[in-house]
C-alpha cells in the first residue's frame with residue numbers, strides 16, 4: 001500500500017516536472033519572438049528595397065518627374081534634343097568631376113537623365129534651371145549641367161546615378177535594376 005502511494009507521488013512529480021519544462025520552453029519562445037522577428041527585414045523594408053518600375057509614357061521633353069525609391073528621391077528628366085546636344089558638346093574631361101555624358105545615360109535612350117535628387121555638397125534637392133540649362137542647388141549655389149555633372153561648386157561630385165534598366169520598348173524604366 002505504502003509502495004503504491006510512493007509510486008503515485010513519483011509519477012506526479014515526473015508529470016509536474018515535464019509540464020514545467022514545457023511551459024518554460026513555450027515562455028522563452030514567446031518572449032524571444034519579438035526579438036527574432038525584429039532581426040529580419042519587415043515587409044515594408046523588403047518592399048522599399050525592391051526595384052521600382054516607372055512609366056515614362058506621357059513624360060514630355062523638358063519635363064522632370066519625381067519618384068521615391070529606397071527612401072531616396074529620384075529625378076527622372078526627359079531631355080530635349082538641345083539638352084542632349086549640350087551635354088555631349090561639353091568637354092567632360094575638363095569638368096570638376098570628369099565624366100562623359102555617355103557614362104551617365106543609356107546609349108539607346110539618351111533622352112532620359114535619371115539621378116538621385118540630392119546635391120553632393122550637403123544633400124539639398126537641386127532645382128531644374130529654366131530653359132533646359134541643367135540644375136542649380138538652392139542651398140549654396142552649386143550648378144549641374146544637362147547631364148547632372150557639377151559645373152560650379154561648392155559641390156565637387158556629380159549628381160549620383162541610381163542603377164536602372166529600360167524596358168525594351170523604352171516606355172518604362174526599372175529603378176534599382178542593372179542594365180543587362
Ligand code: FES
Pocket residue numbers: 119120121122123124137138139140141142153154155
Ligand atoms: S547643398 Fe548644394 S551647394 Fe550646398
